[in-house]
Every structure is written in structure tokens, then in C-alpha cells.
């Protein structure tokens with residue numbers, strides 16, 4: 388994506404799109420990181436000279452560099468089975484404030500061999516290292532590792548020592564930094580520019596791109612995952628919060644992204660893959676008319692790994708004494724109504740646990756195109772749902788870069804700009 392940002396508007400152009408296809412090698416699911424890096428270079432070349440570049444990507448996963456700065460093996464995908472046996476947290480919630488997910492970085496590192504590792508870089512930082520030669524740990528993403536102390540705003544060094552992890556592998560945490568591209572990279576893409584640190588966790592950038600006014604809003608960053616929560620000035624580290632499995636991820640400008648990971652559209656995406664990718668629109672139209680009482684818990688562990696989701700939904704229904712969806716339309720309806728209910732629970736929990744009142748739900752990301760999901764979410768939460776922008780993360784990324792150049796002001800200004808530049812749709816709750 389390239390962006391044109393002025394004090395009046397922000398406009399995105401999709402310069403290049405490339406596939407992100409994980410590869411299973413000898414039983415382990417990996418990211419094809421070199422093909423992603425090549426896609427990045429192709430995009431930069433096509434986009435032409437840019438004042439700066441910012442990278443955001445999914446959280447948690449990492450690459451390990453050896454003493455010469457070379458990558459040791461392809462990064463492992465968080466959906467790989469290597470963390471299957473981990474059922475309990477090893478990082479104290481009162482320190483890291485992180486939701487327990489079996490594949491959190493801290494748990495993956497416990498399954499990794501670190502003897503040859505000199506540096507651990509999270510995915511966007513790894514790509515940034517290849518562009519610039521600089522190694523850092525951008526703050527918003529570092530906060531998703533389970534090794535970040537949310538109160539001290541640094542690596543949780545005591546925990547790192549207690550777990551026996553080598554402290555050398557953790558680069559300095561930073562935000563707002565800038566680094567020039569390597570000369571060979573500049574030669575390859577045809578111009579030189581600098582890499583600016585943005586919210587490198589895609590969800591952090593997406594939350595910047597939420598077109599909210601004031602602070603009484605919840606957000607759902609809805610793509611493969613759905614990240615559902617509120618923005619707070621400080622973390623909530625209570626026992627209730629831990630039991631509700633809420634996370635305190637670092638946001639831009641010292642904010643806390645207080646949220647829960649809900650499995651998200653992944654379940655639908657996997658169904659579509661198993662069905663050989665039928666066109667989505669007719670299926671959603673049929674799902675809007677379909678009726679089924681079946682409800683799944685999207686966070687059931689059986690839905691995490693890639694596989695035959697329609698069969699797993701049927702299996703879930705059998706396990707829970709429900710009638711399984713009878714056709715594709717009913718299956719899609721079941722997934723979407725289950726997501727809407729999971730969103731309702733997460734919004735209600737966020738409000739209860741943080742004490743932050745909420746008057747509107749902003750649904751951003753690819754899911755904001757899904758009118759049925761937006762309407763079901765409005766109905767379930769009893770709140771208006773403002774849908775869009777689809778590209779909230781790219782907008783948030785571009786706006787933070789533009790701010791570093793003095794083009795825009797604070798978070799409220801950035802959101803104001805998004806609101807003025809994007810067409811948004813509001814779904815009012817329908818009485819049940």
C-alpha cells in the first residue's frame with residue numbers, strides 16, 4: 388500500500404498484493420518468509436519513491452538470527468502443533484498482562500532450540516532488519532510475546548532469567564525510530580528512503596485507524612483473527628481480568644489495547660478453502676436467509692489448526708448436543724452468529740473489567756465488508772456498529788509515519804482524518 392497523507396485527508400493505493408502461503412516441511416508448519424520479503428521488495432519497487440516506509444504484520448511469531456546475522460531456519464507458524472501440549476501459562480499475568488494463548492512467543496521459545504541464536508526478531512522487525520541492517524524490538528509487537536513487562540515497559544528480565552532464556556537474544560525495545568535502507572536494497576528497489584517505526588503489530592496499527600470520536604468506543608479488528616476490546620490509558624492486571632483471558636497489549640502513544648483474541652474469520656476462510664473457494668457474496672446472501680440454532684465457541688482449540696472446518700463444526704455440534712448445520716448456508720450462518728455472540732461477550736467483559744463505558748462498536752478490517760456479520764454484531768451487542776475502514780491497519784501505519792514528518796497531530800487527529808476520508812456504514816441493532 389502507498390498512502391498520500393495531508394492535513395485534510397488520507398488516501399491509500401494498493402500497489403501490490405502477494406500471497407502468504409505457509410508451507411509444511413517435515414511435519415512443521417512454516418512461514419515462507421523469503422517469499423514474503425520478495426513480495427515486500429516488489430511492492431516497494433512498484434510504489435516508486437516514498438518519503439518513508441513502515442511495516443506492520445501479525446504478532447507473536449519470530450525468526451532467530453545466528454552470530455553472523457543469518458536466519459536460522461524458517462520461522463514457525465503459530466498454528467503449528469509444537470505448542471499443543473502447553474495448557475498453562477508460564478508468564479505471570481500481573482507482569483505481562485497477556486492473554487494465555489498456547490502459541491504466545493514465550494511458549495514457542497520454550498519449544499525452540501536457542502543455543503545458536505544470537506537475536507530474536509519478531510516478523511516485522513525481521514523484515515525491517517533485512518531492509519536496513521538494524522535490529523530492534525518495536526514496542527507494540529514486543530508486548531505480544533509474554534516476555535514484556537507492561538508496567539516497566541521493558542522486557543521482563545527477571546522472567547527471562549527465571550525461564551532460562553538467553554537475555555542476549557532480546558534486542559532493545561523501541562518506538563518512533565528511523566533507519567535508512569541498506570544501499571543494496573535501495574539499488575534493488577530503485578530509490579532510497581528510510582524505514583520508520585510504526586505500530587508494527589498489525590492490530591496496533593488497526594486500532595490507530597479506528598475512526599472513533601472520544602473514548603467511549605469498543606473496536607473489533609476483524610480479519611483472520613478478531614481482536615475485540617477497548618483502548619485504555621493503563622493496563623488492567625486484576626485477577627478477574629486474568630480469568631476472563633483479557634490481554635493488555637501496548638498501543639501507540641502509551642495506550643493499552645485491552646482486548647481478547649477471538650478466533651475470527653479464520654473458520655470461515657478455512658471452510659471456503661475446503662469447499663474449493665466458491666464466490667462469497669451468494670453464500671453470504673444465502674446465509675442471511677438461512678436459519679440454524681447451532682452455535683459454536685470459535686475459541687475451541689479444535690478450530691485453531693488448518694483443516695476441515697465444516698467437519699470440525701459438525702463434530703463440535705455433536706459433542707455439545709446440537710443439530711449440526713445442514714448445508715453451506717447454514718454453516719456460514721452458524722459461524723457468523725457464533726462470532727457475533729463471542730464479540731458480544733468480549734465487549735461486555737471489556738466494559739465490566741475496565742469500567743470504560745462504550746456507546747458504539749467500530750468494526751474495522753476485512754470483516755467490515757461482511758454486512759451480515761456487522762448486523763449480527765449490532766444485534767448481539769445492542770450497540771450501533773460502525774463498519775470500516777477495511778484497511779485500518781494500513782491507514783494506521785501510514786498515519787504514524789506521516790505524524791513523524793509533522794503532517795498530522797495526535798491520535799484524535801489521526802482518527803479524525805480517517806473519519807473524514809473513508810466511507811463508513813452504520814448498522815443499528817434490531818430488536819430481538
Ligand code: LRH
Pocket residue numbers: 444445446447465588589590611612614648
Ligand atoms: C492479527 C494478529 C493478532 C495476533 C495474531 C497472531 O493479525 O496479529 O493480533 O494475536 O495475529
